[in-house]
Amino acid sequence: MSTEKTKVGVVGCGAISGTYFDRMINAFDILGVAACSDLDMDRARAKAEEFGVPKPCTTEELLADPDIAVVVNLTTPDAHASVSLAALDAGKSAYNEKPFAVTREDGRKLLETAKANGLLVGGAPDTFMGGGFQTCRKLIDDGAIGEPVAATAFMMCHGHESWHPNPEFYYKPGGGPMFDMGPYYLTALVSLIGPVRRVTGSTRITFPERTITKNGTKIAVEVPTHVAGVMDFANGAIGTIVTSFDVWGANLPCIEIYGTEATLAVPHPNGFGGTVRLRRAGDDDWREAPLTHGYLENFRGLGVADMAYALRSGRPHRAGGDLAYHVLDIMHAFEDASRQGAHVELESTCGRPAPLPVGLIEGVLDE
Ligand SMILES: NC(=O)c1ccc[n+]([C@@H]2O[C@H](COP(=O)([O-])OP(=O)(O)OC[C@H]3O[C@@H](n4cnc5c(N)ncnc54)[C@H](O)[C@@H]3O)[C@@H](O)[C@H]2O)c1
Numbered sequence: 001m002s003t004e005k006t007k008v009g010v011v012g013c014g015a016i017s018g019t020y021f022d023r024m025i026n027a028f029d030i031l032g033v034a035a036c037s038d039l040d041m042d043r044a045r046a047k048a049e050e051f052g053v054p055k056p057c058t059t060e061e062l063l064a065d066p067d068i069a070v071v072v073n074l075t076t077p078d079a080h081a082s083v084s085l086a087a088l089d090a091g092k093s094a095y096n097e098k099p100f101a102v103t104r105e106d107g108r109k110l111l112e113t114a115k116a117n118g119l120l121v122g123g124a125p126d127t128f129m130g131g132g133f134q135t136c137r138k139l140i141d142d143g144a145i146g147e148p149v150a151a152t153a154f155m156m157c158h159g160h161e162s163w164h165p166n167p168e169f170y171y172k173p174g175g176g177p178m179f180d181m182g183p184y185y186l187t188a189l190v191s192l193i194g195p196v197r198r199v200t201g202s203t204r205i206t207f208p209e210r211t212i213t214k215n216g217t218k219i220a221v222e223v224p225t226h227v228a229g230v231m232d233f234a235n236g237a238i239g240t241i242v243t244s245f246d247v248w249g250a251n252l253p254c255i256e257i258y259g260t261e262a263t264l265a266v267p268h269p270n271g272f273g274g275t276v277r278l279r280r281a282g283d284d285d286w287r288e289a290p291l292t293h294g295y296l297e298n299f300r301g302l303g304v305a306d307m308a309y310a311l312r313s314g315r316p317h318r319a320g321g322d323l324a325y326h327v328l329d330i331m332h333a334f335e336d337a338s339r340q341g342a343h344v345e346l347e348s349t350c351g352r353p354a355p356l357p358v359g360l361i362e363g364v365l366d367e
Contacts, residue, residue, distance in 0.1 A: 005029070005030060005031060005032030006030055006031055006032070006069050006070060006308035006311060006312070007032050007033075007034040007065075007067045007068045007069055007070075008024060008031055008032065008033050008034065008068065008069070008070045008071075008072055008304065008308075009033075009034055009035045009036065009037070009062040009063075009065065009068040009070070009071050009072070009092070010024075010033060010035070010036040010037070010047075010053075010071075010072045010074060011036075011037050011038070011059050011062065011071055011072070011073050011074065011075055011083050011087075012037075012038060012073060012074035012075035012076070012079070012083075012097070013036055013037075013038040013040075013043040013044045013046070013047040013074070014038070014043065014074065014075075014076075014165075014166070015164065015165060015166075016074055016097065016300070017036075017047055017074045018047070018050070018051075019298055019300045019301075020072060020074060020300055020301050020304075021033060021036075021047060021050070021051040021053065022051065023298075023299055023300055023301035023302075024072070024301040024304060024305075025051055025052070025053075027299065027301065027305075027362070027363050028301065028302075028304075028305040028308075028363055029363060029364070030305055030308045030309060030312075030364075030365075031301070031304060031305055031308055033051070033053050034053075034054060034055060034065065034067055034068050035053065035054070035055035035056070035057055035061070035062045035065055035068060036048055036053050036055075036056055036057075036062070037056070037057055037058055037059040037061070037062045041056070041058075044056040044057070059083065059086070063086055063087060063090040063092065064090070068092055069092060069093060069308075069311060070092060070093045070094070070095060070120075070304065070307060070308065070311070071083070071084065071087035071092045071093070071094050071095070072095050072301075072304055073087070073094060073095065073096045073097060073123070074097050075097070076166075076169040076174075077097075077098075077099055077101075077102055077169060077172075077173075077174025077175060077179065078102060078169065078172065078173070078174055080096045080097065080099070080100065080101050080102070080106075080123075080174070081101040081102065081103075081106035081107070081109065081110060084096055084110055084121065085106075085109060085110065085113055088110070088113040088114050088117055088119055088121065089113065089117075091117065091119070092119065093114070093119045093120040093121065093307060093311060094110070094114070094119070094120075094121045094122075094123075095121075095122060095123050095124075095303065095304050095307055095319070096110075096121075096122075096123035096124065096324070097123060097124045098123060098124040098125055098179075098180075098183035098184075098324070099174055099179045099180075099182075099183055099324075099327075099328055099331065100122075100123055100183075100321070100324035100325055100327070100328045101174075101328060102173050102174035102179075104325075104328060104329060104332055107324075107325045107328045107329075108325070110321060110325075111321045111322070111325055114321060120307055120310060120311060120317055120320075120321075121320075121321040122303065122307060122317055122319045122320040122321045122323070122324055123303070123319060123321075123324050124183065124300070124303060124319065125183055125184045125187050125269070125270075125303075125319070126299070126300065126301075126302045126303030126304075126306070126318075126319045127184060127187075127188070127269055127270060127271060127272055128187050128188050128191045128192075128269070128318075128319075128353070129272075129295060129299075129302050129303065129306065129318055129319070129353075129356060130271065130272025130273060130293075130295045130296065130299060130302070131272060131273050131291045131292075131293040131294050131295050131296040132266070132267035132271065132272060132273045132274035132275075132276060132291065132296070133188055133191070133192070133266070133267070133269070133272075134292065134293035134295075134355060134356050135276045135289060135290075135291045135292045135293055136192055136257075136264055136266050136267075136276055137191065137192055137355050138292050138293070138355065138358070139264060139276070139278065139289060140192055140193075140257070140259075140264070141355065143261075144259075144261070144262060144264070144278060144280075144289075145257060145258075145259025145260070145261055145262040145263070145264050145278070146259040146260030146261030146262065147235075147236075147259060147260045148192075148193050148233070148235065148237040148257055148258070148259050149237060149238075149258045149259060149260060150237055150238045150239065150240075150257075150258045151189055151192075151193060151237060151238075151239040151240070151255065151256065151257045151258065152239070152240045152241075152252075152253065152255070152256050152258075153185040153186075153188075153189060153239065153240070153241040153242075153254065153255045153269075154241070154242050154243075154250065154252035154253065154254065155177060155181045155182075155184075155185060155242070155243045155244070155254070156242065156243075156244045156247040156249075156250035156252065157177075157244070157245060157247065158245060158246070158247060158248055159171075159177075159210060159225070159245035159246075160180075160245075161210050161211065161212045161213060161219065162213040163213075165214075167210075167212055167219070168212075168219050170245070171210055171219050171220070171221045171222060171223060171225075172222050172223065173222060173223060174223075175223055176223035176224055176225055176227070176245065177224075177225060177226070177227060177243035177244050177245045178203075178224070178227040178229075178243045178331050178334060178335075179223070179331055181243050181270070182227075182241070182243050182327070182330075182331050183324075183327050183331075184269040184270045185241060185243070185254075185255060185269050186241070186327045186330055186331070187269075187319075187323065187324075187327050188255060188266065188269040189231075189233075189239055189241075189255065190323060190326060190327065190350065190352070191323070191352055191353055192257060192266070192352075193233050193235065193237050193239070193257065194233055194234055194235050194352055195233070195234050195326055195346075195349040195350050195351075195352075196231045196232065196233050196234065196239070196326070196330050196346055197232050197233065197234045197345070197346060198231075198232045198333075198343045198344060198345045198346060199229055199230060199231045199232070199330055199333045199334055199337055199343065199344055199346065200229070200230050200334075200337040200342065200343045200344065201227060201228055201229035201230065201333075201334035201335070201337045201338050202227075202228050202337075202338045203224035203226065203227045203228070203334065203335055203338040204224060204225070204226050204246075205221050205223075205224055205225055205226075206225055206226055206246040207221060207225065207246065208220070208221050209221060224335060224338075225244065225245040225246050226242075226243075226244040226245070226246045226247075227241075227242070227243050227244070227334055227335075227338075228240075228241075228242045229241045229242075229330075229334040229337075231330065232343075234349070253265060254266065254267070254268045254269060255269060261280060261281055262278050262279060262280040262281060262283075263278070263279045264276070264277075264278055265277040265278075265279075265286065271298070272295050272296055272297060272298060272299050272302075273291070273295075273296030273297065274296075275288060276288065276289040276291065277289065292358055293356055293358060293360070294360060294361075294362045295356075295362060302365075303317070303318065303319030305365055306318050306319065306365050307319070309365045309366070309367055312367070313367045315367070316353075316354065318353035318354060318356075319353070320350075320353065322348075322349075322350035322351070323350045323353060325348055325350070326346070326348045326349060326350040329346055329347065329348040330346065333346055
């Protein structure tokens with residue numbers, strides 16, 4: 001295999017970009033960050049200086065750079081589709097932060113354009129590739145819980161306007177607790193249990209206006225901030241998910257999967273490591289399961305590295321477009337179901353991404 005780095009350009013140099021720059025530059029030999037851009041050039045210059053990125057530039061200049069093979073799109077959700085479509089049109093594979101796109105139509109355009117141009121598209125989250133989730137995946141695949149019967153997933157908080165520097169996007173289309181945090185939970189569930197066949201749900205907006213703590217600015221809330229959903233997985237398991245920005249406190253688990261032989265308590269899906277616990281039939285308490293895989297720290301960018309390996313070898317990448325689009329479709333279907341008062345059959349589906357092999361050296365992926 002070539003030892004030349006796959007050159008990456010980062011579009012969007014905001015709050016989350018520092019973690020990506022750090023990991024892509026320092027953790028994965030296969031990746032080299034060649035350029036970065038932002039609508040706000042000061043942000044692009046600041047990140048370039050902090051992380052030693054050779055070329056802070058406009059997005060147009062970044063997309064015109066023939067050395068760049070992958071665009072890592074860390075813009076706000078409203079720009080995910082337009083920036084990545086421009087990248088795909090410029091002959092570059094695209095890796096989006098979540099959600100994959102705001103509308104299903106834009107999500108489908110991304111998939112179609114990538115396919116037509118012979119490029120890869122996909123995106124966050126890649127936390128399901130971390131050691132906590134890969135341990136869960138191995139336990140399920142090895143039969144430790146028997147047949148999956150059901151799953152629960154809960155994400156309850158009071159929103160992000162108290163800490164985020166620019167929190168408006170959390171209350172606009174593409175934001176809200178489901179489109180913001182749902183991708184972690186749903187990507188984890190689909191990678192562990194498989195695709196979803198149909199959903200139903202109920203949604204509401206509890207506080208039509210939010211106030212940004214640091215400056216008192218008001219935000220008009222345009223998306224549901226409490227979403228309760230039920231999912232029928234293709235294999236017959238039944239999932240329940242609640243995501244909320246309307247709740248001051250809760251004592252619910254992040255994700256549990258209930259099988260015919262045991263229950264699996266899954267770590268927080270916004271992290272890479274965590275504690276995995278099993279309670280088998282007949283056990284009188286939970287037992288901690290030893291983690292079988294690496295990548296336990298915040299390894300955002302793991303999915304980009306996996307995409308770079310896939311580009312070289314031709315194998316599928318794990319944080320792929322079909323998975324990200326299926327998750328987008330599920331999230332929309334909760335809102336459709338709530339409006340229609342009915343179950344919604346999903347048109348999309350996807351395979352489960354390949355598990356990571358046991359014994360990988362951190363910083364290197366399988367070819
Ligand atoms: N902040 C977090 O903790 C966090 C964690 C995980 C994922 N994310 C996701 O990462 C993405 C970015 O979040 P953030 O918190 O970094 O937001 P942010 O607002 O801090 O940064 C986004 C940046 O993108 C730039 N941008 C917007 N549209 C652009 C365009 N068309 N072209 C070029 N630049 C553009 C903005 O100027 C801004 O600097 C979101 O999709 C979010 O869901 C954020």
